[in-house]
Amino acid sequence: MMVVRDSTEIPDGGRFVLGFNDPEMAWPGIDFGIGADYKPDTVLSEGLVTAGLLTLEVCDLVIDEVIYDELPAAGSWSLHVTPPDADANDDPENWCADEVVPPFGSLRGTPGEANRPCD
Numbered sequence: 001m002m003v004v005r006d007s008t009e010i011p012d013g014g015r016f017v018l019g020f021n022d023p024e025m026a027w028p029g030i031d032f033g034i035g036a037d038y039k040p041d042t043v044l045s046e047g048l049v050t051a052g053l054l055t056l057e058v059c060d061l062v063i064d065e066v067i068y069d070e071l072p073a074a075g076s077w078s079l080h081v082t083p084p085d086a087d088a089n090d091d092p093e094n095w096c097a098d099e100v101v102p103p104f105g106s107l108r109g110t111p112g113e114a115n116r117p118c119d
Helices: none
Strands: 053-060 061-068 074-077 095-098
Touching: none
Parallel strands: none
Antiparallel strands: 053 061, 074 095
16 A cells, blocks of 8 residues: 655646655656555566556545556556546546656656657
8 A cells, every 4th residue: 555645735637646766756747756655565576566456535535546457568557538537547448558768767657747648
């Protein structure tokens, strides 16, 4: 389980990006590093995150949940829904592998900006 205990306000239409780094060493575009919360049994030997469930909860109220699959061999998962939608993110057909190599040498994805469209 990963828990963000810091008080964080996300503006309407805003994004909050979780990254696979330690909280005190956040990369550009990462709002909170979750690396310290990973346990050895939740990460594959290649360093990729296994499948799981992400729950957004505020004051014991579940706002949204999304089930995610193991990361693809190349890239990261990208949600292809604009604007993001709590129901649409439940459909695996709305996710695709984002294979764009990041400019700063970290895990792939689009920290700080909207996801690129799926092909």
